[in-house]
Amino acid sequence: MQIRDETTGDHGAIAALITLAFREAPHRDGNEAALVGRLRDSDALILSLVAEVAGQIIGHIAASPCGIGGQSGFALIAPVSVLPGFQGKRVGSGLMEAALGRLRDAGYPGAALVGDPGYYGRFGFASRDGLGCAGIPPDYVLSRGLTGSAPAGLLGLHPAFTA
Numbered sequence: 724m725q726i727r728d729e730t731t732g733d734h735g736a737i738a739a740l741i742t743l744a745f746r747e748a749p750h751r752d753g754n755e756a757a758l759v760g761r762l763r764d765s766d767a768l769i770l771s772l773v774a775e776v777a778g779q780i781i782g783h784i785a786a787s788p789c790g791i792g793g794q795s796g797f798a799l800i801a802p803v804s805v806l807p808g809f810q811g812k813r814v815g816s817g818l819m820e821a822a823l824g825r826l827r828d829a830g831y832p833g834a835a836l837v838g839d840p841g842y843y844g845r846f847g848f849a850s851r852d853g854l855g856c857a858g859i860p861p862d863y864v865l866s867r868g869l870t871g872s873a874p875a876g877l878l879g880l881h882p883a884f885t886a
């Protein structure tokens with residue numbers, strides 16, 4: 724499996740993959756693929772990595788800029804998608820570890836995401852006192868430190884999330 728940056732030619736395959744991955748997901752809004760398109764169109768993708776096997780894109784992870792507690796400069800990781808036939812084979816783990824490495828190397832002090840603590844806890848993400856996001860149960864709002872300590876406060880997402 725190769726993990727690499729997306730290229731222009733990948734955009735359609737990424738959208739199809741995200742749609743398929745979230746079709747059966749317990750927490751979905753059906754707009755995950757469109758969200759990545761809006762972030763890309765807004766030049767707000769800090770990273771967009773694909774996992775590829777034998778020329779097929781089987782996984783994807785994206786990150787965008789976010790504020791936490793009124794302070795800018797953090798990264799919000801979303802969405803993470805693995806093609807249904809390839810789930811449970813560590814593709815998501817590989818993408819997450821690659822993304823965290825990239826963000827740390829780029830100097831991001833910390834990252835946040837909205838997701839299942841039972842899954843994301845293994846990557847160092849946890850709920851924190853004061854960490855929250857409007858409309859989301861606090862147990863599902865998670866952060867971890869990268870070059871700094873784990874951030875807490877209200878998340879300020881890129882406008883593409885509410886478009």
Ligand SMILES: CC(C)(COP(=O)(O)OP(=O)(O)OC[C@H]1O[C@@H](n2cnc3c(N)ncnc32)[C@H](O)[C@@H]1OP(=O)(O)O)[C@@H](O)C(=O)NCCC(=O)NCCS
Pocket residue numbers: 744745748749750801802803804805806809810811812813814815816817837838839841842
């Ligand atoms: C969630 C997702 C990205 C995980 O990717 P994956 O490649 O299937 O996960 P991995 O193989 O790296 O999983 C590693 C471990 O996490 C566990 N795990 C996977 N998905 C999980 C979930 N939703 N909740 C709890 N644990 C989970 C696996 O069982 C595995 O456990 P183990 O280490 O004890 O064997 C993928 O299943 C997916 O695309 N799901 C649909 C879309 C989605 O829900 N995305 C996340 C919301 S942003």
